[in-house]
Amino acid sequence: MTKRSQDHEYLQTVPRPVATMAKSYPAGYAGFRHTHARAQFLYAASGSIRLSLDQGRWIIPPRRAVWIPAMHPHQTGSIGAMEMRTLYVSKGLPITSAPDLPRMLDVSPLLHELILRTVGMPIEYDEEGQDGRIISALLGEIDWSPVHPVSLPTLGDDRLLALEQALFKNPENTGNLEHWAKQFGMSPRTLTRLVQRETNLSFQVWRDQIRTFIAIPLLTEGRPLAEIADALGFETAWSFTAMFKRVTGKLPSRYNESSPSA
Numbered sequence: 680m681t682k683r684s685q686d687h688e689y690l691q692t693v694p695r696p697v698a699t700m701a702k703s704y705p706a707g708y709a710g711f712r713h714t715h716a717r718a719q720f721l722y723a724a725s726g727s728i729r730l731s732l733d734q735g736r737w738i739i740p741p742r743r744a745v746w747i748p749a750m751h752p753h754q755t756g757s758i759g760a761m762e763m764r765t766l767y768v769s770k771g772l773p774i775t776s777a778p779d780l781p782r783m784l785d786v787s788p789l790l791h792e793l794i795l796r797t798v799g800m801p802i803e804y805d806e807e808g809q810d811g812r813i814i815s816a817l818l819g820e821i822d823w824s825p826v827h828p829v830s831l832p833t834l835g836d837d838r839l840l841a842l843e844q845a846l847f848k849n850p851e852n853t854g855n856l857e858h859w860a861k862q863f864g865m866s867p868r869t870l871t872r873l874v875q876r877e878t879n880l881s882f883q884v885w886r887d888q889i890r891t892f893i894a895i896p897l898l899t900e901g902r903p904l905a906e907i908a909d910a911l912g913f914e915t916a917w918s919f920t921a922m923f924k925r926v927t928g929k930l931p932s933r934y935n936e937s938s939p940s941a
Contacts, residue, residue: 689698690767691716693802697814698767701798710756717767718777719747720793720821722786725762727896730754732781737828740934742791744784751781751845755864758896764794764816776823783828784821785813793817827926829891832878838863839877846889851912856882891926894919898931907931 690698698717704726709730712731721728721744728739731754733748738758748754749770755763763777786794796813802808834840844862846852854862859882860870891909897907908919915926923931 680925681691689716691800695803695806695870696769696772696801697818698765699764699797699798699800702763702765704757704763706757706759706761708757708761712752712754714750714752715747715767718722718749719745720768720789720865721745721747722764722765722766724762724764724791724795727758727899728761728763729758730781731756731833733833734781735830735832736892737783737830738892739783739828740899742786743826743828744786746778746782746784748777748779748781751780751916760856760902764798766794766797768818768822770911772818774818775820778823778825782823783826784823785821787820789840790820791821793820802857829888829895831888831892832936833878834877836873836877838865839873841887844883846886847893850893853912887926894923894931895934896933904931 684698685702687700690700699723710731718908721730721739723741724741725741728737728745730737730739730745733752737745740816750761768777793813793816796818797809797810799808800813804814807812831843834843842859845859845862856870857867858924860867862871865873876884878885880888894907894911897910904916904919908914908916912921913919920931923929923934
């Protein structure tokens with residue numbers, strides 16, 4: 680494979696409409712908030728992406744990608760070990776369907792292979808040769824139909840941030856609203872109002888979204904449903920499955936599959 684640059688800034692300036700990068704990240708990589716001059720098409724060849732945006736925090740599972748427009752602030756991290764593939768797309772490239780805001784997208788088997796093929800190309804590939812045709816095929820294979828990610832809202836209240844951290848750290852704790860309000864020195868009514876104000880959700884729906892956020896990487900790892908259910912404080916795999924489908928619209932066993940259009 681051709682030696683590749685991992686210099687993000689350099690790849691914004693290469694004289695080609697698309698610049699590609701392959702990079703490995705360790706488990707728990709947190710990243711930092713930043714922007715790029717070019718739009719990004721992010722895809723994890725393995726592992727799941729943790730993405731923080733102005734719109735909230737997303738988990739991008741396998742067979743999904745995310746489009747981030749140029750100069751849009753974001754922070755990219757990993758959960759387990761992750762193999763990231765990035766396409767930096769020039770603002771001058773006419774992609775009429777590309778959205779103006781970040782969007783999670785399906786990745787078809789063909790698009791998956793084209794992405795992997797491009798990271799082996801020279802950075803300054805021959806635009807008139809086979810490499811240029813592969814880039815064109817890749818861009819044409821992108822399905823811009825939105826896929827809605829599991830999203831957690833960005834929080835501003837320190838009490839709710841601490842509670843969220845506790846829920847992430849102890850997902851098996853089945854304490855109810857009253858339990859958690861007492862733990863953080865609030866009345867149940869105050870906690871209910873705080874969650875509604877910060878998330879526009881009820882406490883239970885917010886908590887279910889946190890549990891789903893935790894569950895998606897475990898599903899990606901192939902963990903048994905009974906094991907995941909137990910780790911999240913559910914008595915049965917069935918009750919976990921019902922919650923997961925309520926949040927995502929899909930059964931856990933089907934979540935990592937591409938949609939029929941892909």
